[in-house]
Amino acid sequence: MHLQLTVNGNPREVDGAWEGESLLYVLRERLGLPGSKNACEQGECGSCSVYLDGVLVCSCLVLAAQAAGRDVVTVEGLAENGELHPIQKDFVEAGAVQCGFCTPGLIVATHELLARNPRPTDPEIREALAGNLCRCTGYEKILDAVRAAAVRNSRA
Amino acid sequence: MTPTKERTIAPPVRGGVGTSARRQDSVPKVKGEFAYSSDLWAEGMLWGATVRSPHPRAAIRSLDITDALTVSGVHAVLTHEDVPGRKLFGMEIVDQPVLAWDEIRYEGEPVALVAADHPENARRAADRLRVDYEELPPLVDPERAVEPDAPQLHASGNLIRHARIRCGDPAVTADVVIEGTYETAMQDQAFLGPESGLAVPAEDGGIDLYVATQWLHVDLEQLAASLGLPQDKVRITLAGVGGAFGAREDLSMQIHCCMLALYTGRPVKMMYSREESFFGHVHRHPARMHYEHGATREGELVYVKARIVLDGGAYASSSTAVCANATAFACGPYEVPNVQVDALAVYTNNPPCGAMRGFGAVQACFAYESQMDKLADALGMDPVELRMKNAMSTGSAMPTGQIVEGPAPVAELLRRVKEMSLPPAGHDAPLDLRSLPGGVSNTTHGEGIRRGVGYAIGFKNIAFSEGSDDFATARVRLFAAGGEPQVEVHSAAAEVGQGVGVVQIQVARTELGVERVTLLPADTTVGSAGSSSASRQTWMTGGAVKSACEAVRARLLERAAGELGGSPSDFSMEGGKIVSQTNGIEVSIADLLGRDSIEETREYRHRKTYPMDPETGQGDAHVAFAFAAHRAIVDVDTELGLVRVVELATAQDVGKAINPLSVEGQIEGGSAQGLGLALMEEIQVSNGRIRNPSFTDYLIPTVLDMPPMKIDVLELGDPEAPYGVKGVGEAPTISSTPAVIAALRDATGRALERAPVRPEDVVGLTEREVR
Numbered sequence: 041m042h043l044q045l046t047v048n049g050n051p052r053e054v055d056g057a058w059e060g061e062s063l064l065y066v067l068r069e070r071l072g073l074p075g076s077k078n079a080c081e082q083g084e085c086g087s088c089s090v091y092l093d094g095v096l097v098c099s100c101l102v103l104a105a106q107a108a109g110r111d112v113v114t115v116e117g118l119a120e121n122g123e124l125h126p127i128q129k130d131f132v133e134a135g136a137v138q139c140g141f142c143t144p145g146l147i148v149a150t151h152e153l154l155a156r157n158p159r160p161t162d163p164e165i166r167e168a169l170a171g172n173l174c175r176c177t178g179y180e181k182i183l184d185a186v187r188a189a190a191v192r193n194s195r196a
Numbered sequence: 197m198t199p200t201k202e203r204t205i206a207p208p209v210r211g212g213v214g215t216s217a218r219r220q221d222s223v224p225k226v227k228g229e230f231a232y233s234s235d236l237w238a239e240g241m242l243w244g245a246t247v248r249s250p251h252p253r254a255a256i257r258s259l260d261i262t263d264a265l266t267v268s269g270v271h272a273v274l275t276h277e278d279v280p281g282r283k284l285f286g287m288e289i290v291d292q293p294v295l296a297w298d299e300i301r302y303e304g305e306p307v308a309l310v311a312a313d314h315p316e317n318a319r320r321a322a323d324r325l326r327v328d329y330e331e332l333p334p335l336v337d338p339e340r341a342v343e344p345d346a347p348q349l350h351a352s353g354n355l356i357r358h359a360r361i362r363c364g365d366p367a368v369t370a371d372v373v374i375e376g377t378y379e380t381a382m383q384d385q386a387f388l389g390p391e392s393g394l395a396v397p398a399e400d401g402g403i404d405l406y407v408a409t410q411w412l413h414v415d416l417e418q419l420a421a422s423l424g425l426p427q428d429k430v431r432i433t434l435a436g437v438g439g440a441f442g443a444r445e446d447l448s449m450q451i452h453c454c455m456l457a458l459y460t461g462r463p464v465k466m467m468y469s470r471e472e473s474f475f476g477h478v479h480r481h482p483a484r485m486h487y488e489h490g491a492t493r494e495g496e497l498v499y500v501k502a503r504i505v506l507d508g509g510a511y512a513s514s515s516t517a518v519c520a521n522a523t524a525f526a527c528g529p530y531e532v533p534n535v536q537v538d539a540l541a542v543y544t545n546n547p548p549c550g551a552m553r554g555f556g557a558v559q560a561c562f563a564y565e566s567q568m569d570k571l572a573d574a575l576g577m578d579p580v581e582l583r584m585k586n587a588m589s590t591g592s593a594m595p596t597g598q599i600v601e602g603p604a605p606v607a608e609l610l611r612r613v614k615e616m617s618l619p620p621a622g623h624d625a626p627l628d629l630r631s632l633p634g635g636v637s638n639t640t641h642g643e644g645i646r647r648g649v650g651y652a653i654g655f656k657n658i659a660f661s662e663g664s665d666d667f668a669t670a671r672v673r674l675f676a677a678g679g680e681p682q683v684e685v686h687s688a689a690a691e692v693g694q695g696v697g698v699v700q701i702q703v704a705r706t707e708l709g710v711e712r713v714t715l716l717p718a719d720t721t722v723g724s725a726g727s728s729s730a731s732r733q734t735w736m737t738g739g740a741v742k743s744a745c746e747a748v749r750a751r752l753l754e755r756a757a758g759e760l761g762g763s764p765s766d767f768s769m770e771g772g773k774i775v776s777q778t779n780g781i782e783v784s785i786a787d788l789l790g791r792d793s794i795e796e797t798r799e800y801r802h803r804k805t806y807p808m809d810p811e812t813g814q815g816d817a818h819v820a821f822a823f824a825a826h827r828a829i830v831d832v833d834t835e836l837g838l839v840r841v842v843e844l845a846t847a848q849d850v851g852k853a854i855n856p857l858s859v860e861g862q863i864e865g866g867s868a869q870g871l872g873l874a875l876m877e878e879i880q881v882s883n884g885r886i887r888n889p890s891f892t893d894y895l896i897p898t899v900l901d902m903p904p905m906k907i908d909v910l911e912l913g914d915p916e917a918p919y920g921v922k923g924v925g926e927a928p929t930i931s932s933t934p935a936v937i938a939a940l941r942d943a944t945g946r947a948l949e950r951a952p953v954r955p956e957d958v959v960g961l962t963e964r965e966v967r
């Protein structure tokens with residue numbers, strides 16, 4: 041199967057993919073973008089979260105073929121000119137990263153939350169991130185990171 | 197609160213011991229650039245897959261690989277006949293087949309391997325392997341397993357270990373006696389990064405393996421034996437580890453992946469799916485625990501009798517150590533003069549069980565803390581007061597006869613959690629459905645909601661016990677680059693997310709006064725660091741880095757004395773400089789070193805421990821103990837059986853917080869896993885088969901399940917440990933489970949003798965059911 045799609049602003053082509061491959065597999069194994077993670081590959085953990093045409097999706101549940109001709113943004117596409125995105129900085133500073141396997145998905149999900157709700161309350165943050173599992177942190181430091189991002193937004 | 201004794205050390209350097217220095221791996225992790233074991237790729241790489249038994253117990257009549265080999269893209273199909281060396285492996289007891297050949301002992305046991313050019317082709321070939329099984333009735337009841345006429349699953353019999361404590365008078369009587377039988381379920385570590393790695397065959401006939409593990413060198417020994425290679429032909433590098441929690445202590449895909457790579461001469465990647473992961477690693481031992489406590493009317497413990505049965509499943513894994521812990525910590529952190537404990541770990545045809553955070557201590561704590569609450573109730577006493585009255589302290593004797601030497605602030609931790617402020621009761625008006633138990637799925641208006649408060653305290657040993665030669669190695673190199681001193685630290689300590697990487701960097705900064713410290717990748721070209729388990733790495737590898745730095749510093753000062761005259765003791769290190777204390781002459785480290793570097797390697801050992809006596813359990817088996825207490829506040833919908841944990845408060849003595857932010861992270865994450873066991877986490881096994889091997893059906897706490905936490909960290913400094921540190925990781929997992937369930941009992945008045953507590957337990961549908 042041959043595919044064309046845009047990933048992090050760049051047109052990309054994929055050749056020889058098997059029809060059953062997920063978008064996650066193609067990103068990780070064919071496009072050299074393993075930042076999106078594969079903790080469950082069954083839509084339960086959020087570690088594979090990416091934007092597909094601006095919509096937050098679990099890339100493990102999207103067939104690569106469904107992404108043909110569409111626009112994908114992954115965690116690798118959030119930093120600008122080598123500078124960490126402010127949300128990425130917040131995660132680092134808050135101590136929200138332990139093993140970090142949940143982190144890319146959480147950062148993309150947080151990015152999406154703050155884009156539609158720049159100053160979320162705690163219950164809103166919890167609801168928005170309820171689909172992202174983390175086994176290491178107990179979520180406290182992740183909440184701290186998102187709160188810090190929200191505070192920054194209210195100053196802006 | 198004796199502060200840790202501070203040596204005079206080099207002047208303050210940024211990011212040293214005691215600061216929340218930034219982790220070296222956090223920036224690559226937030227960018228998605230950190231290379232986990234599942235992210236690896238090599239030119240010409242093949243994909244490995246494992247063929248697993250669908251039956252929990254069976255005899256293999258025959259294995260036919262012909263069909264599997266015809267699948268396109270398949271490069272190899274291997275069976276037990278292809279294991280080049282030892283056909284069994286095991287960390288403590290070598291009892292587990294690399295690939296089964298005659299008998300299947302658990303559902304999911306590996307029987308063959310496939311390598312193919314695409315993971316889908318590997319899976320298809322795996323489906324085409326023909327195995328003729330003769331199904332046998334699985335032995336799934338651990339109590340039945342030790343009956344004399346039970347089928348024997350291993351040549352050694354079904355008993356892996358029977359540990360005992362015989363202390364004091366077995367016939368002593370007491371004013372008040374209470375009994376209880378408790379159970380904890382099989383819990384899964386549920387790390388997010390699946391078992392995975394890349395094996396690359398080397399030109400010398402050896403193998404290079406990049407893998408996520410907890411202990412590189414114990415993998416190396418087992419790999420070399422089963423691959424039939426000398427140990428120097430097996431080189432292992434730690435790939436990024438997506439969590440561990442005990443589940444990576446045993447081998448999973450390591451030997452398999454190397455076998456396929458050596459056979460095909462190509463790099464081979466293996467990566468378990470989430471479902472396979474549930475079959476691919478050991479779990480927390482389910483436990484059945486019968487307890488009897490006797491006390492005076494005033495609430496002094498007179499005796500404890502306990503019988504604990506741990507289901508080890510099909511293979512031993514770390515069952516012997518789990519059993520020892522359940523025994524040694526069976527009574528909790530209390531002074532008990534008369535103790536009779538029998539703990540058994542047994543083989544069954546259930547999934548193999550082994551290490552998970554707090555092992556042995558987690559199970560026992562649920563039982564003894566439930567008993568303490570029951571006893572308090574029988575005595576009409578406050579449960580915290582009863583605990584404080586019996587609390588062990590420094591100088592107390594354990595039931596094993598060991599005197600507790602380091603800080604043991606049991607009463608203090610309880611007092612602290614008790615005194616923390618309580619969250620406001622009741623709900624805001626208007627009612628926010630999200631704050632109800634069950635959240636927006638709650639179909640009531642909160643009429644049946646009751647609040648409950650529960651307390652618990654637990655403890656556990658730090659580092660390896662019972663006489664094991666427990667050590668960690670570190671190599672430290674000081675050199676100058678661009679006129680600046682720099683340090684490289686090299687150890688095999690597995691960074692599994694807990695933060696041992698930045699700990700090593702912080703120690704080197706503090707000891708050498710140099711800010712630019714680089715951590716080399718953990719691999720087997722340096723000596724063993726021991727396992728990232730048993731809450732031991734900060735103490736052990738931290739200790740090794742500290743000793744190596746001290747040796748480097750001593751050599752640097754000798755060099756200064758050689759160049760500038762005088763003796764090494766005349767010099768000190770200050771802010772990247774060497775300063776003479778006699779005449780004030782100073783020289784920069786960079787100038788002194790020039791193009792030379794100073795490198796030292798040191799092994800760190802904790803003090804010797806001794807086995808527990810097999811008949812009486814007596815012996816100084818442990819190095820030190822970690823303590824934590826929790827208070828849980830819950831809202832329970834007593835009609836729907838739904839629970840919301842409103843708040844968790846905890847107090848823990850960490851000895852010394854090398855990195856306070858990481859310490860909090862460990863406490864929060866550990867508490868979450870304990871909350872999971874209290875409320876939702878259970879691998880449901882029926883007749884030897886796992887019924888819920890997915891994150892759809894095996895639930896771990898989400899951000900909606902975890903409440904805000906209040907944390908009180910004490911730093912009481914263990915005099916034996918480097919900087920006074922104690923391990924942090926396990927203690928929070930131990931006491932949070934019984935605290936949450938105590939709060940549920942407080943809210944519901946129900947007995948709740950089994951963890952996890954299910955909605956049907958909360959509403960009382962299972963009260964008299966014997967399970």
Ligand code: FES
Pocket residue numbers: 077078079080081082083084085086087088089098099100101
């Ligand atoms: S990997 Fe896609 S949701 Fe878990």
Ligand code: FES
Pocket residue numbers: 136137138139140141142143173174175176177388438439693
């Ligand atoms: S940091 Fe390990 S899963 Fe979240």
